[in-house]
Amino acid sequence: MPTPPSGRSVKIDQDERGGWSSDRPRRDGAPPRPADLSVRCRVLRPAELLRYSPGSLVLIVAPARADGERFAERLIEERGALLSPAKVRGLLAGRVDEDEVDARAAELLEAAALKRIEARESVVVVTDDIGPTARERLVRPAAAQKRPCHAILIEPARDEIADEDRPALNKLRTALDSGALGGEGFNTALRLGPGSVGDVKRIVFRPPPRDD
Secondary structure, three states, X not given: OOOOOOOOEEEOOOOOOOOOOOOOOOOOOOOOOOOOOOOOOEEEOOOOEEEEOOOOEEEEEOOOHHHHHHHHHHHEOOHHHEEOHHHHHHHHOOOOOHHHHHHHHHHHHHHHHHHHHHOOOOEEEXXXXXXXXXXXXXXXXXXXXXXXXXXXXXXXXXXXXXXXXXXXXXXXXXXXXXXXXXXXXXXXXEEEOOOOHHHOOEEEEOOOOOOO
């Protein structure tokens, strides 16, 4: 990826909303079809500052989960918006059996994210799940609230990804680079590799500055 000019920022405008539309029951009495989430997706380049509209959902997908957690902890200005597996596991330490921690952490993280989405609050979720089902569980309720959705893929070093996960990662990378994540309801998408992840210095949830 090319290195962006120093001081450049990316603004994600407030009018970028989810693609929620009304569910209409089929005439034969079958259950209503899920709403089409499709929106136009802008593929971003790395920038020092990423500015998202307040109330946005930002999903940080990191196959090497520790990479995503370090990235988010370093950059997210609104600390209460950040939900990561490590953060939730820390809350569960000593309260549940060790072999139940991961499952309970996943449940609590998703529940906390949905609560913030329903309250129309900004939320950042870190996940190592690269499949579309996990993304849809968060994007669909965000779209129902007409909240913008944004994806950031943190690519691991080549030796940090298991061979069986490579096809899914390649599929996600291709969809992101082509803007096809708009079909999942993402208004913007950004891919960061080991050489570009350090180019991003801060992520904020603020309206764009006014032109006085």
